[in-house]
Amino acid sequence: MSLLDVENLWVKFPTRQGVFDAVRGVSFTLGKERLGIVGESGSGKSMTGRAILRLIRPPGIVQADHIKLGGDDLLQKSEKDMRAVRGQRISMVMQDPKFSLNPVMRIGDQLIEAYRLANKSDRKGAKSTAIEALEAVSIRDPERVMRAYPHEMSGGMGQRIMIAMMLIPDPEILIADEPTSALDVSVQRQVLSIMDKLVTDRGMGLIFISHDLNLVADFCDRVLIMYSGRVVEVCQADRLHEATHPYTRGLLKSLPRLDQPQGKLQVLKRDPAWADAPSVSGRA
Amino acid sequence: MPVLWKIASVIGSILVTMLGLLFVTFIIGRVMPIDPVLAIVGERASQSTYDAVYVQLGLDKPLIVQFLYYIGDVVRGDFGISLLNARPVAEDIARVFPATLELATIGVIMGVVLGVPLGVIAAVKRGSWIDQVARVVALVGYSMPIFWLGLVGLLIFYGILGWVGGPGRVGIFYVDVMPTITGLLLVDSLIDGNWAVFKDAFSHIILPASLLGYYSLAYISRMTRSFMLEQLSAEYITTARVKGMSEWSVVWTHAFKNIRVQLITVIALSYAGLLEGSVLTEIIFSWPGIGSYITTALLAADMNAVLGGTVVVGAVFILLNIFSDLLYKFLDPRAK
Amino acid sequence: MTATPDTPGGAPTLRSWLLTETPTSRRHARYSSFYKGWLSFRSNTMAMIGLGILVALVAIAIFAPLIAPHDPYAQDLGNRLQPLGTDGHVLGTDSLGRDILSRLIFGSRITLYIVALVALIAPIAGLLVGTVSGYAGGFVDSVLMRITDIFLAFPRLVLALAFVAALGAGIENAVLAISLTAWPPYARIARAETLTIRGSDFISAVRLQGAGPLRIIMRHIWPLCVSSLIVRVTLDMAGIILAAAGLGFLGLGAQPPSPEWGAMISEGRRFILDHWWVATMPGLAIFTVSLAFNLLGDGLRDVLDPKDSGS
Numbered sequence: 001m002s003l004l005d006v007e008n009l010w011v012k013f014p015t016r017q018g019v020f021d022a023v024r025g026v027s028f029t030l031g032k033e034r035l036g037i038v039g040e041s042g043s044g045k046s047m048t049g050r051a052i053l054r055l056i057r058p059p060g061i062v063q064a065d066h067i068k069l070g071g072d073d074l075l076q077k078s079e080k081d082m083r084a085v086r087g088q089r090i091s092m093v094m095q096d097p098k099f100s101l102n103p104v105m106r107i108g109d110q111l112i113e114a115y116r117l118a119n120k121s122d123r124k125g126a127k128s129t130a131i132e133a134l135e136a137v138s139i140r141d142p143e144r145v146m147r148a149y150p151h152e153m154s155g156g157m158g159q160r161i162m163i164a165m166m167l168i169p170d171p172e173i174l175i176a177d178e179p180t181s182a183l184d185v186s187v188q189r190q191v192l193s194i195m196d197k198l199v200t201d202r203g204m205g206l207i208f209i210s211h212d213l214n215l216v217a218d219f220c221d222r223v224l225i226m227y228s229g230r231v232v233e234v235c236q237a238d239r240l241h242e243a244t245h246p247y248t249r250g251l252l253k254s255l256p257r258l259d260q261p262q263g264k265l266q267v268l269k270r271d272p273a274w275a276d277a278p279s280v281s282g283r284a
Numbered sequence: 285m286p287v288l289w290k291i292a293s294v295i296g297s298i299l300v301t302m303l304g305l306l307f308v309t310f311i312i313g314r315v316m317p318i319d320p321v322l323a324i325v326g327e328r329a330s331q332s333t334y335d336a337v338y339v340q341l342g343l344d345k346p347l348i349v350q351f352l353y354y355i356g357d358v359v360r361g362d363f364g365i366s367l368l369n370a371r372p373v374a375e376d377i378a379r380v381f382p383a384t385l386e387l388a389t390i391g392v393i394m395g396v397v398l399g400v401p402l403g404v405i406a407a408v409k410r411g412s413w414i415d416q417v418a419r420v421v422a423l424v425g426y427s428m429p430i431f432w433l434g435l436v437g438l439l440i441f442y443g444i445l446g447w448v449g450g451p452g453r454v455g456i457f458y459v460d461v462m463p464t465i466t467g468l469l470l471v472d473s474l475i476d477g478n479w480a481v482f483k484d485a486f487s488h489i490i491l492p493a494s495l496l497g498y499y500s501l502a503y504i505s506r507m508t509r510s511f512m513l514e515q516l517s518a519e520y521i522t523t524a525r526v527k528g529m530s531e532w533s534v535v536w537t538h539a540f541k542n543i544r545v546q547l548i549t550v551i552a553l554s555y556a557g558l559l560e561g562s563v564l565t566e567i568i569f570s571w572p573g574i575g576s577y578i579t580t581a582l583l584a585a586d587m588n589a590v591l592g593g594t595v596v597v598g599a600v601f602i603l604l605n606i607f608s609d610l611l612y613k614f615l616d617p618r619a620k
Numbered sequence: 621m622t623a624t625p626d627t628p629g630g631a632p633t634l635r636s637w638l639l640t641e642t643p644t645s646r647r648h649a650r651y652s653s654f655y656k657g658w659l660s661f662r663s664n665t666m667a668m669i670g671l672g673i674l675v676a677l678v679a680i681a682i683f684a685p686l687i688a689p690h691d692p693y694a695q696d697l698g699n700r701l702q703p704l705g706t707d708g709h710v711l712g713t714d715s716l717g718r719d720i721l722s723r724l725i726f727g728s729r730i731t732l733y734i735v736a737l738v739a740l741i742a743p744i745a746g747l748l749v750g751t752v753s754g755y756a757g758g759f760v761d762s763v764l765m766r767i768t769d770i771f772l773a774f775p776r777l778v779l780a781l782a783f784v785a786a787l788g789a790g791i792e793n794a795v796l797a798i799s800l801t802a803w804p805p806y807a808r809i810a811r812a813e814t815l816t817i818r819g820s821d822f823i824s825a826v827r828l829q830g831a832g833p834l835r836i837i838m839r840h841i842w843p844l845c846v847s848s849l850i851v852r853v854t855l856d857m858a859g860i861i862l863a864a865a866g867l868g869f870l871g872l873g874a875q876p877p878s879p880e881w882g883a884m885i886s887e888g889r890r891f892i893l894d895h896w897w898v899a900t901m902p903g904l905a906i907f908t909v910s911l912a913f914n915l916l917g918d919g920l921r922d923v924l925d926p927k928d929s930g931s
Binding site for chain 3: 297304305308313315316423424426427429430435436443556559560561563564567578579582583585590593597598601602605606
């Protein structure tokens with residue numbers, strides 16, 4: 001049973017030099033699993049995440065045969081109906097909490113707002129829910145944090161707050177777009193394990209977007225590898241080393257490994273044919 | 285402690301800037317080709333009278349001492365005697381300043397009420413027809429000589445259409461009928477309950493105030509637009525959308541909240557700009573404010589009045605400038 | 621991703637030489653970046669209109685005696701206050717029977733003269749103060765910036781009025797007064813640029829080669845400040861024209877019978893209700909020219925200073 005079913009997704013941007021296709025015919029399904037999307041910058045992985053939420057702003061265009069959430073096609077929904085999907089059924093955590101939290105609003109207000117958009121509730125009830133949400137992401141002094149402004153938080157704390165805020169309305173799916181890339185290495189694992197625990201406990205689907213192949217291999221169940229707007233390979237995370245596509249192989253070989261020390265790491269050689277080959281389906 | 289330190293540094297910068305202003309006006313007063321003694325005693329006075337006044341004015345002292353005297357006088361609110369009407373300049377300024385204040389205040393209110401929404405909409409609907417209109421409105425405002433627009437406005441709305449009152453603050457029948465309470469004619473007539481004066485005063489102020497309002501609108505709408513564009517491309521806006529907020533709430537509760545402080549600075553600057561920009565408008569509309577006062581004094585070589593007026597306008601300008609700076613430091617949570 | 625017209629086998633044209641991605645000399649690179657800037661500027665219709673108006677203005681000013689149908693000073697009291705479209709006086713005549721069109725044409729010389737002088741004096745003064753302040757740092761920097769801040773906090777028009785009052789009315793004094801109030805923003809810009817440039821590696825390299833502060837400022841810092849100053853000057857130009865016209869209008873700038881546009885409005889003001897064109901025409905001239913400068917400035921900003929564009 002899949003939560004999300006994306007078929008033939010395209011994201012296009014008209015430019016002065018013609019139409020630029022950021023995402024080209026991507027298809028995949030998401031169950032109650034952790035799906036990784038890996039690719040270099042410009043590969044279209046972030047655009048894929050944002051297109052699902054229909055967050056691509058004009059003049060950008062999103063096209064697909066369908067993007068089905070449960071039984072409904074998100075592309076058929078009006079903008080107003082779409083707002084009931086965002087946050088409440090699909091939510092998203094972004095890269096850098098320094099920018100993704102509103103700098104001039106107190107953290108508490110931002111959390112309460114997230115809750116009250118989904119639930120008719122008075123401020124008091126929303127406040128206690130928000131405090132619970134902060135406790136769930138291991139924030140020790142939630143009362144104080146509620147009154148604080150985002151710039152007073154460290155990166156790791158900010159990202160945990162962001163996760164708490166996005167999970168408050170109890171969505172079915174969380175899209176995490178490079179959620180640890182802006183964080184110190186020392187707190188990356190902590191944030192990831194908190195997110196992992198929450199997502200698993202609630203039986204949610206997770207789309208984990210990252211450029212970090214090792215991280216995704218460790219953390220996810222299944223991995224889509226994107227290159228130049230297309231999915232070039234799909235594999236189980238634990239069998240990533242068996243990947244066959246030359247791009248994936250090249251990426252793996254360009255990473256240092258403790259168990260297989262190498263004198264010289266390989267440089268990735270790109271083949272223009274990779275960009276032209278049709279997208280591989282990521283259907284489970 | 286840091287708050288106290290901040291207040292002290294602000295007060296310090298006000299004092300230094302004021303001192304600079306006084307220094308400049310002092311220098312201007314000294315390099316004037318007009319002999320201040322002759323201006324008082326007249327051409328035919330004897331040499332002994334001349335010398336007596338010369339000493340009385342402190343002109344025999346070194347410049348630095350004269351400057352200190354000058355500071356002392358200004359601090360006590362003494363700008364000297366007007367050569368035109370032999371009254372203390374400070375009294376004259378106190379009489380004319382409310383007229384300017386009234387004009388500039390209504391102007392800036394118009395500029396804010398129209399300019400801020402226009403700028404926000406232009407940013408949200410970037411590239412749409414309304415954005416184009418806003419651009420043209422601002423461009424024309426930046427390029428049009430205000431005194432000329434005032435003349436044309438007077439020609440059309442007073443001369444041809446007769447919709448508004450002509451030059452001056454009130455019609456000839458109502459001059460000086462109002463007791464001076466605040467000096468703001470609209471407020472005074474309301475307090476007094478004199479509806480006829482209020483109506484007449486309103487019909488006189490509406491055109492010059494709209495004119496100033498237009499210039500303020502041009503500036504405020506442009507600044508609002510560029511502030512908003514910067515915020516709307518920020519990542520927290522995406523966060524707000526991901527939460528499922530309506531576009532209206534995204535714009536007004538999230539993005540707008542982030543530009544409020546910058547906007548207050550712009551409005552304060554615009555207000556200060558109108559206070560001095562009213563000089564030319566006042567001439568066109570024979571508005572008895574500080575702009576007219578300075579200009580009349582200037583043409584009559586009444587130096588005490590010119591310098592006094594300059595000091596007052598300059599001081600208000602500096603205070604508004606620094607006040608906006610201060611607001612910035614206290615209102616933005618990131619600056620704490 | 622854009623196609624480079626520099627086809628390896630084809631004959632090198634001037635255009636392809638200018639558009640190359642791999643310049644062969646410093647001068648080549650400079651011409652090339654200039655040409656690319658021109659191409660992007662040229663696609664901005666509004667900016668091109670502004671440029672066109674200004675080129676026309678310069679031409680009119682240069683050839684004023686040839687274009688003007690009448691002597692701008694010649695009075696004809698029997699022919700005063702003629703309306704628009706009168707035979708021989710397309711824009712009518714003023715209260716002394718002088719041809720308004722001819723006066724506007726000659727007035728363009730005064731406008732350009734004022735603009736050119738202010739555009740020379742104020743930015744150069746600002747550049748000097750700003751670069752010295754930024755390069756020297758420390759005490760010199762604090763003092764110079766304090767003075768700049770003081771001037772920045774002054775009401776510009778009122779201060780210019782006071783200056784003119786002290787110096788006496790006239791074009792040169794108006795120019796001086798406007799310049800005195802216009803330099804501080806340039807000093808700020810130049811200082812900010814200097815601070816970024818000063819810390820960069822190439823300045824350290826030049827210093828290692830033995831260049832003194834004077835040489836570093838003049839040969840390496842000034843050229844890099846110029847483009848942001850040009851943008852700012854162009855955008856300020858409209859304000860300068862309006863200020864000069866305002867002083868003229870108050871009778872503190874150009875003196876009669878000079879055909880300065882602001883002074884012409886002032887003369888025509890008395891007749892505004894019955895003979896509206898006398899004051900209206902010079903106003904339109906001022907508006908057109910300052911609009912042209914604003915359009916040009918916007919376009920230049922997009923080309924030279926991309927970080928500020930779109931605002």
